[in-house]
Amino acid sequence: MARSSGQKLKLLYIVKFLSENTDENHPASTADIIANLEANGIHSERKSIYDDIEKLCDFGYDIVQVQSRLGGGYYMAGREFELAELKLLVDAVQSSRFLTTRKSRSLIKKLEQMAGKHDAGKLQRQVYVAGRIKTENESVYYSIDNIHRAIQENRQISFQYLDWNMRKELVPRVNSLRKVSPWALIWQDENYYLAAYDSGDGHMKHYRVDKMGKVEVCREAREGVDQFAKVDLAAYTNQIFGMYGGEEQMVTLQFPNRLVGVVLDRFGREADIRQMPEGTFRVRAKVTVSGQFFGWLAGIGKDAAIVSPEPVKEQYRKWLADIVDSMPDCT
Numbered sequence: 460m461a462r463s464s465g466q467k468l469k470l471l472y473i474v475k476f477l478s479e480n481t482d483e484n485h486p487a488s489t490a491d492i493i494a495n496l497e498a499n500g501i502h503s504e505r506k507s508i509y510d511d512i513e514k515l516c517d518f519g520y521d522i523v524q525v526q527s528r529l530g531g532g533y534y535m536a537g538r539e540f541e542l543a544e545l546k547l548l549v550d551a552v553q554s555s556r557f558l559t560t561r562k563s564r565s566l567i568k569k570l571e572q573m574a575g576k577h578d579a580g581k582l583q584r585q586v587y588v589a590g591r592i593k594t595e596n597e598s599v600y601y602s603i604d605n606i607h608r609a610i611q612e613n614r615q616i617s618f619q620y621l622d623w624n625m626r627k628e629l630v631p632r633v634n635s636l637r638k639v640s641p642w643a644l645i646w647q648d649e650n651y652y653l654a655a656y657d658s659g660d661g662h663m664k665h666y667r668v669d670k671m672g673k674v675e676v677c678r679e680a681r682e683g684v685d686q687f688a689k690v691d692l693a694a695y696t697n698q699i700f701g702m703y704g705g706e707e708q709m710v711t712l713q714f715p716n717r718l719v720g721v722v723l724d725r726f727g728r729e730a731d732i733r734q735m736p737e738g739t740f741r742v743r744a745k746v747t748v749s750g751q752f753f754g755w756l757a758g759i760g761k762d763a764a765i766v767s768p769e770p771v772k773e774q775y776r777k778w779l780a781d782i783v784d785s786m787p788d789c790t
Contacts (some may be wrong), residue, residue, distance in 0.1 A: 477535040486525045486532030602674040606641050615640050615677040621670045640681035656683025706748050711766040713741045753778045
């Protein structure tokens with residue numbers, strides 16, 4: 460490396476070395492910094508290092524000098540993310556079902572680099588929480604990016620909707636090509652969903668992003684602005700059970716008082732709850748009546764009851780009866 464070009468890069472190499480190799484418990488001596496610069500083809504003297512550190516501090520880097528009988532040194536104190544914040548980000552990446560295992564590992568590796576080598580191991584111990592169900596759609600990372608770009612540029616998208624086959628492969632559905640106007644991405648039940656307006660059917664729909672393939676931004680401007688303006692996203696997310704479609708209805712449900720936390724987790728703290736006799740309460744909520752909704756009730760068991768309307772009660776009874784009738788006779 461030529462001397463002139465090396466000197467121009469000198470400050471950058473110092474910042475890189477301190478960021479990756481130092482912290483409060485691991486300062487780097489002036490000799491360490493000089494040795495690193497020499498390894499990168501940049502000659503430096505002790506006096507110039509003091510001046511370089513001062514310039515970096517004037518620019519805004521939080522570099523602390525440690526005085527010690529053993530020689531002391533310098534360390535990078537201020538980082539963009541604290542270790543606790545990086546741990547939260549690692550957990551979020553690792554537990555996200557919409558990211559493939561390979562993409563999760565790649566992102567975590569980048570987060571480790573932001574921690575410095577001495578703290579990277581504290582993040583690595585969390586990487587081995589593997590074994591959670593992850594998506595197999597490697598393109599989902601870029602699909603989300605394209606969806607965000609289409610929303611920002613007020614344009615429609617096209618994509619293929621995918622389904623699993625018996626060989627455990629994601630393949631396009633029959634007549635799978637869709638063209639919609641994307642309006643919002645929703646995080647629900649550990650999955651990403653797209654809320655989009657379908658001009659062909661004239662209403663809002665939702666799609667699992669990890670089942671969307673070949674997402675492309677189209678030239679046409681988005682449609683459905685009036686329909687989306689009517690959507691309360693918080694209420695919309697709470698009322699769509701598992702994001703499976705069905706008829707939207709106002710229902711009244713009854714539970715014992717001990718299940719109030721379960722109900723608030725599902726419907727939110729603004730839910731219309733009324734205390735009833737004998738240690739029970741009722742909640743009135745707008746839900747999408749579907750198998751996912753009935754499955755949630757069935758999971759709670761006999762303590763969950765539909766009070767009204769009567770047609771929904773009958774649908775639930777029939778749904779349960781159909782399950783019992785479909786069970787094979789094992790005798």
